Amino acid sequence: MSATARLFWFASPQTFYPLAGTLARGFGAAAALLAAAGLYVGFLVAPTDAQQGEAYRIIFIHVPAAWMSMFLYLVMAGWAAIGLAFNTRLSAMMASAIAPTGALMTFLALWTGALWGKPTWGTYWVWDARLTSELILLFLYLGFMALQAAIDDPRRADRAGALLAIVGAVNVPIIYYSVQWWNTLHQGASVSLTRAPSMAATMLTGMLLMVFAFWFYCIAASLMRVRCIIRERA
Amino acid sequence: MSEFLAMGGYAWYVWGSYGVTFAALALEIFLLRKRSREAKA
Secondary structure, X not given: OOXXXXXXXXXXXXXXXXXXXXXXXXXXXXXXXXXXXXXXXXXXXXXXXXXXXHHHHHHHHHHHHHHHHHHHHHHHHHHHHHHHHHOOHHHHHXXXXXXXXXXXXXXXXXXXXXXXXXXHHOOOOOOOXXXXXXXXXXXXXXHHHHHHHHOOOHHHHHHXXXXXXXXXXXXXXXXXXXXXXXXXXXXXXOOOOOOOOOOOHHHHHHHHHHHHHHHHHHHHHHHHHHHHHHHHHO | OHHHHHHHXXXXXHHHHHXXXXXXXXXXXXXXXXXXXXXXX
């Protein structure tokens, strides 16, 4: 079977269902192992930060949750767009399956950010560009879920949700670049592809382990949810 | 051990972050398992 034929083969919900189960178990197990390693490095190997003391250890869940909140939205909008363009059922189901996990990651980014902001900035919340745009991201996820839940016909719900998801995608680059475009309390990126990271090597190792743990967890949770959706719509 | 738990005076902020994160992920997995069982029924 050619690669394209295999892609179309698994684009059918019925054939994807068992594959999704196998993948969810694999990614879930990998996420647990990576999280154990990441927490070990993050709490027992990485040194105390010279400026922030132990409070900086929130980074090991804050940054992964924040990255996943934005990344999952783009993946969700991408699947929604494919579903809208090609009328493929599984793509729309994937978009619906990602939304609650994306909303959860957004909430966790805001929650851990608030608990990190208090000791470092002196406040749990400010209405600055980074925090406000991330809060809007949470409302976009919740709006997508509420809109889909309000429409009885799943195919119509998919199309309406897809439009909202695609239009809302404009918010993601706004979140990402907010720390450059506006004066904000939030610091700029500590890690980027274009220059060396501005943190100790063990801190970076712990953070990257946790990023992959969160990433694999989100894949596993989304695949578990898409299996539920496939069964419920069958 | 108590020194580790105290997190240099930042216990509420650090464990408040990790506790809620862990609880939220555990709740999501619980709800997914429940939904999966109901979908199969």
